[in-house]
Amino acid sequence: MSSRRTLSSRQIAAAALEIADREGIDGLTMAAVAERLGVGTMTLYGYFRSKDELLDAVLDEAVRGFRPASREGTWRERLEQLAHVGRENLERHPAMVAIRFRRPVLRPEALRFGEAALGILLEAGLDPREATQSFRLFFTYVFGFAGLSPRRTEGDARRHAAAAIALLPPERYPNLTAAAAEAAAAMGGDEQFQYGLDRILDGIEARLADRRR
Amino acid sequence: MSSRRTLSSRQIAAAALEIADREGIDGLTMAAVAERLGVGTMTLYGYFRSKDELLDAVLDEAVRGFRPASREGTWRERLEQLAHVGRENLERHPAMVAIRFRRPVLRPEALRFGEAALGILLEAGLDPREATQSFRLFFTYVFGFAGLSPRRTEGDARRHAAAAIALLPPERYPNLTAAAAEAAAAMGGDEQFQYGLDRILDGIEARLADRRR
DNA sequence: ACCTGAACACCGTTCAAGT
DNA sequence: ACCTGAACACCGTTCAAGT
Numbered sequence: 324m325s326s327r328r329t330l331s332s333r334q335i336a337a338a339a340l341e342i343a344d345r346e347g348i349d350g351l352t353m354a355a356v357a358e359r360l361g362v363g364t365m366t367l368y369g370y371f372r373s374k375d376e377l378l379d380a381v382l383d384e385a386v387r388g389f390r391p392a393s394r395e396g397t398w399r400e401r402l403e404q405l406a407h408v409g410r411e412n413l414e415r416h417p418a419m420v421a422i423r424f425r426r427p428v429l430r431p432e433a434l435r436f437g438e439a440a441l442g443i444l445l446e447a448g449l450d451p452r453e454a455t456q457s458f459r460l461f462f463t464y465v466f467g468f469a470g471l472s473p474r475r476t477e478g479d480a481r482r483h484a485a486a487a488i489a490l491l492p493p494e495r496y497p498n499l500t501a502a503a504a505e506a507a508a509a510m511g512g513d514e515q516f517q518y519g520l521d522r523i524l525d526g527i528e529a530r531l532a533d534r535r536r
Numbered sequence: 537m538s539s540r541r542t543l544s545s546r547q548i549a550a551a552a553l554e555i556a557d558r559e560g561i562d563g564l565t566m567a568a569v570a571e572r573l574g575v576g577t578m579t580l581y582g583y584f585r586s587k588d589e590l591l592d593a594v595l596d597e598a599v600r601g602f603r604p605a606s607r608e609g610t611w612r613e614r615l616e617q618l619a620h621v622g623r624e625n626l627e628r629h630p631a632m633v634a635i636r637f638r639r640p641v642l643r644p645e646a647l648r649f650g651e652a653a654l655g656i657l658l659e660a661g662l663d664p665r666e667a668t669q670s671f672r673l674f675f676t677y678v679f680g681f682a683g684l685s686p687r688r689t690e691g692d693a694r695r696h697a698a699a700a701i702a703l704l705p706p707e708r709y710p711n712l713t714a715a716a717a718e719a720a721a722a723m724g725g726d727e728q729f730q731y732g733l734d735r736i737l738d739g740i741e742a743r744l745a746d747r748r749r
Numbered sequence: 750a751c752c753t754g755a756a757c758a759c760c761g762t763t764c765a766a767g768t
Numbered sequence: 769a770c771c772t773g774a775a776c777a778c779c780g781t782t783c784a785a786g787t
Contacts, residue, residue, distance in 0.1 A: 353779085354780090366753065427723070429696065431704055438711055442711045451714065451718050455715050455722040463732060468676050471679055483642065499651045502668050505667075506671075509671070510672070526739035530735060542771090565760065566760085577761090578763095578772050579770085582769095587761065752786080752787075754784095756781105756783085757780105761778085762776085764774090765772105766771105767772075767773085
C-alpha cells in the first residue's frame with residue numbers, strides 16, 4: 324500500500340499502463356509488467372492484491388495525465404471542447420477504453436469527466452434528470468466512438484472493410500456496396516467524430532429550445 | 537467444413553453462443569464448448585481452425601436469430617424501430633457486443649443492420665456521404681449503449697454506482713453528488729436509451745431540414 | 750519486512766497416436 | 769476419415785520458503 328523498498332504502486336501502474344497502451348489489453352499480463360520492472364512476477368502481489376486491483380491503479384494513472392478542458396464559452400462550445408479533449412485522452416490511453424468496456428469505472432478521478440459534462444448541461448438549463456440523461460448520451464458517444472473505431476495502429480482496417488463490403492452481393496446490399504468508400508471512411512477519424520458530435524449537440528440544443536418554450 | 541459424423545459447425549457455434557451469452561465472453565473457452573457437446577476439446581479443431589474462426593461462426597449464429605425491423609412509416613419511425621430491434625437483439629446476445637468491441641465485424645449477415653439503416657437514411661434525403669456518417673453515429677450509439685450499460689444480470693450495478701458517487705467529496709463533485717440518483721438511473725434502461733435516441737434523431741432531422749433549405 | 754520460485758488450475762493449440 | 773490424449777507455452781494466483 325505505501326512505503327516499500329525498490330518499487331511503488333505508482334511505478335507499477337505506470338509500467339502496466341504503458342504496456343496496455345502499446346500492446347493492447349491482452350498484452351497486459353502480470354509477468355510482462357514484472358519483467359519490464361526487472362522483478363519477479365510475484366513481487367507485484369506485494370503491492371496489489373490482484374490483477375483487478377492493478378487495473379484500477381492503471382485507470383487512475385491514465386486519468387492523471389488527462390488534459391482538462393477549458394471553462395470558457397457557451398455551453399455548446401464547452402461541451403464540444405470537452406468531447407474533443409475526452410477523445411484525445413482516450414486515444415492517448417486506449418487501455419482505458421478496453422477496461423471500461425469490461426466493467427464500470429467509478430474511481431473518483433475518472434469521474435471528473437462526468438462532473439464537468441454534467442455541470443455544463445445543468446448550466447445550459449436542463450433539469451438534473453435531463454442533464455444526466457444528456458450526459459449519458461454524450462458519454463456513450465465519446466466512449467463508444469473510441470471503442471468502435473479502428474485504432475490508429477490498424478491503418479489497414481478501412482481497406483479491409485472496403486474490401487469486405489465490395490465482396491457483398493449488390494442485389495442484397497445495394498446501399499452498402501454503392502457507398503463502400505464512404506462507409507469505410509466513416510469508420511473513424513476526426514471528421515466522422517465531429518459529424519456525430521454536431522448531430523448530438525444539435526439534438527440537445529433543440530431540446531433546450533423546446534423546454535424554454 | 538462440411539460433412540462429418542456426430543457434429544456440425546452450426547451445432548458447435550450454437551453451443552458456443554449459448555455459453556458466451558450466459559457466462560460472458562470470458563466463459564467461452566474451447567474446453568467449455570467441448571464439454572457441453574460431450575466431446576474432447578480437440579474435436580472442435582476438426583471444424584474450426586482456431587478459436588477466432590469459431591467466434592466468427594458465433595457471430596453468424598447470433599445474427600441468424602435477429603428479428604428484422606419493419607419497413608413501414610417515415611424515415612424517423614423506421615430508424616427508431618431499427619434502433620430498438622437492434623438493441624433487443626444485442627440484449628438477447630450480449631456476446632455479440634463483447635466480440636464487436638474486440639474487432640470489427642464484417643460478416644455479410646451482420647452487415648444487414650447497416651444496410652437497412654443506410655437505406656433509410658438515403659431515402660430520407662441525405663447524400664451517400666452524410667448517410668454513412670449518420671449511420672455511423674447511429675451504430676455507435678446502439679452498440680455503445682449496449683456495451684456501456686450494466687448487463688441485465690448485474691442488477692446491483694446502479695446501487696454500486698450510486699454508492700460510489702455518494703462517497704465523492706461534494707466540494708469537488710457538486711453536480712454528480714447532487715444528482716447521484718439520476719446519474720445511477722441514467723446508466724441504462726429503456727427510458728435512457730429512448731432519450732439519447734430522440735436527441736440523435738432530432739439532430740439528424742435538423743440536418744435534413746438544413747439541407748432542404 | 751520484503752521478495753520470489755515452485756506449484757496449481759487454468760488457457761489455446763500442436764502433434765502424434767488412437768479408432 | 770474422424771476423434772482425442774499428451775504435451776507445450778502460456779495465464780493468474782496460493783503458498784511456503786528464501787533474504
